[in-house]
Amino acid sequence: MKAYMVFDIGGTYIKYAVMDDHANKLESGKIPTPSAGLEPFLQNITDIVKQYARSFELQGIALSSPGAVDVGTGFIGGASAIPYIHGVCMTDLLKERTGLEVSIENDANCAALAEGWLGAARDTDYYICVVIGTGIGGSIVMNQSILRGATLHGGEFGYMIMESSANHPLRATWSQMASTNALVKEVERRKSLDKGTLTGEDVFRLAADGDPIARECISNLYKKLAIGIYNLKYALDPQKILIGGGISKRPDVIKGINDELAQLKDEISTLDISVEACQFDNDANLIGALFHFLKVHAASGI
Structure with a gap:
């Protein structure tokens, strides 16, 4: 065979x-x-x-x-x-x-190619995948081909600088501010816990149990993710934006990001921007x- x-x-x-x-x-x-x-x-x-x-x-x-x-x-x-x-x-x-x-x-x-072949981007000519984990990475796919860039860094969305930083601008990249790792570190810092005490699952469990710090940090994460996705939509204008990584399997995360994206629409920014979860794991x-x-x-x- x-x-x-x-x-x-x-x-x-x-x-x-x-x-x-x-x-x-x-x-x-x-x-x-x-x-x-x-x-x-x-x-x-x-x-x-x-x-x-x-x-x-x-x-x-x-x-x-x-x-x-x-x-x-x-x-x-x-x-x-x-x-x-x-x-x-x-x-x-x-x-x-x-x-x-x-x-x-x-x-x-x-x-990303798997999603275009048999997954959430099937029959979509132009889409991007944003993978959220320890950092943030991703891919740009056009007509079933990866847009690699001149130095093979196409899709390295996590390097985007999100705000000014008193120490160094690369301390304020999307990966540094909106990854699962960033969420965990922020909750640990605010709760005065040792580094490595929590996981991403722990943070969402705390939020579900009503912990105010975990809830606030997750809410801030959705805002930061939405801002980066908004920028990618206006810079690249793909037909579809998919979210991957372990965090994408949580329906509340996809809803939270989309709720924040909806808040960014006004008389100047008129696009309907939303994300979907990757199908494959x-x-x-x-x-x-x-x-x-x-x-x-x-x-x-x-």
Whole structure:
């Protein structure tokens, strides 16, 4: 049976799946991401591919990876929690070991492509994804292609400076002010708690229990997210704005952002701006990586 080997490389785990050309998972699993270096990493990938090549007619390998991925050369620039994957041609290394065609794409871009192929942006020509987590990142997608920018920084929305700062302007970026991490830090600071005491889930639980500080900080988060989204809408004017990251699974978050966006409309700013949650969660990077492989290699099934 023809199939594709798909990997989602993360700092803690490497998730993998054997998928058909409609993104149905035929087999799947995960392994800890090796800490020892590049060689164990390559060997683990190769062993998994060879294992499934006994049962499936594998057409190629699709990778989702952190970092500034150059899809043309297969090199991974930038930095991530896996230092050894940077500065090497990952696609060539794996092709040499497996004999299969290999594609690679940035993980955030994979998540965005998954939404356009089979998810919340299906049949949408032009959309952006804003991923909210430890920081804020995202992707710009036009006609099923990622707008990468001259230095592969297209979609790095978290670097937007939101206000002046007495210390340094980069201390007031969108990531610094409106990420899940920023929310947690602010609640910890205001409640005089040690750093690392709370998680994002803890903050929302406190708010649900009536904690006034947690409620106020969440309300402020919605305002800051709405301002950044407003700016992106007027700068890029996409058809759709999707919100990803763990926080996006909370309907109250999507409603809170949209309520704040509605407040920004007046006789000068007349656009109806709203956001939707991404459809995919844990499998988004796998689905998007497969889509990228199929598109790059002009395979059937898209």
